[in-house]
Amino acid sequence: MLGAMLELQANMNQKIDTDWLAKRHAYLRAVLVEATEALEHYGWKWWKKQTPDMAQLRIEMIDIWHFVLSEYLLRAGGDKTAATQMLLAEWNAAAHVDFDGARYELNALDIRQQLELLAALAAVRRLCMPLVARLFAECALAPKALFRDYVSKNVLNHFRQDRGYKTGTYKKTWDGAEDNVHMAQILETLTVADAQLPAALYQALAGRYDTLHAAGKLA
Numbered sequence: 305m306l307g308a309m310l311e312l313q314a315n316m317n318q319k320i321d322t323d324w325l326a327k328r329h330a331y332l333r334a335v336l337v338e339a340t341e342a343l344e345h346y347g348w349k350w351w352k353k354q355t356p357d358m359a360q361l362r363i364e365m366i367d368i369w370h371f372v373l374s375e376y377l378l379r380a381g382g383d384k385t386a387a388t389q390m391l392l393a394e395w396n397a398a399a400h401v402d403f404d405g406a407r408y409e410l411n412a413l414d415i416r417q418q419l420e421l422l423a424a425l426a427a428v429r430r431l432c433m434p435l436v437a438r439l440f441a442e443c444a445l446a447p448k449a450l451f452r453d454y455v456s457k458n459v460l461n462h463f464r465q466d467r468g469y470k471t472g473t474y475k476k477t478w479d480g481a482e483d484n485v486h487m488a489q490i491l492e493t494l495t496v497a498d499a500q501l502p503a504a505l506y507q508a509l510a511g512r513y514d515t516l517h518a519a520g521k522l523a
Contacts, residue, residue: 305447305498307388308498309458310388311384313377313458314382314384315462316458316465317374319465325381325382329374331372333426335422335423336426342365342419346361346415356415358444362443362445365440365443365445367457375431394433395433395434396434399434401425410438415439415442418435418439418442421435452491455505456491457484460483463483463513464483476523478513483509494508
C-alpha cells in the first residue's frame with residue numbers, strides 16, 4: 305500500500321509541475337501550515353469551550369500525508385523504491401525526538417503537543433515519521449483506513465486538475481455539495497480490491513460529475 309501511495313503522489317506532483325523534482329518545492333512548509341490548521345480543528349484555546357473535531361483533524365492528517373510522501377520522494381531523488389525503504393525505516397525509529405536542547409518522548413505528548421512539535425520540526429525542515437505515525441493512531445488511521453482516505457483525496461486532486469482546477473474553471477460544488485462529499489459517498493459504495501481502488505474511484509467520480517454537469521447542477 306505504501307508503494308502504491310508513493311506512486312500516486314509522484315504522479316500527482318508530476319501533473320502539477322513536470323519539473324517538481326528539480327524545483328524542490330517546500331513540502332515541509334506545507335506540513336507546517338497544515339499542522340497549525342489541524343491544531344485549530346482540534347482546539348487549543350483555554351479561555352473558551354472547544355470540542356475537538358476529529359473528522360476534520362483526520363482530513364488534515366491526510367493532507368499532511370500528501371506532503372510527507374512528497375518530501376520522502378524528494379529525499380530519494382524520485383526513486384519510489386528508495387523512498388519506501390527510507391520511510392519504513394524511519395517509521396520504526398525510536399519514539400522520541402531531540403529538538404531545541406530537549407528530548408520529547410512521543411508517548412508522553414497529548415495531541416496538541418504532538419501537532420505543535422510536528423509544526424516546529426517542519427519549520428526547520430525536519431520530519432519525524434514516528435510522530436506522524438502516532439498522530440495517525442490518534443485519528444484512528446490504521447494502515448487500511450489511511451490508504452483508503454489517502455487514495456480518495458489523491459484521486460480527487462487528480463480529477464480536479466484534469467477538470468481545470470489550476471486554471472480556475474473547475475466547479476467544486478455539485479448539486480449543493482462540495483466534491484469531497486461526493487467522493488466520500490462514492491468511497492462508501494465501492495468494494496473493489498485495493499489495487500483497483502484508484503481507477504474505480506476516478507471512473508465513478510467522473511461519471512457523477514458528467515451526469516450532474518449535463519443536468520446543469522454544477523455551481
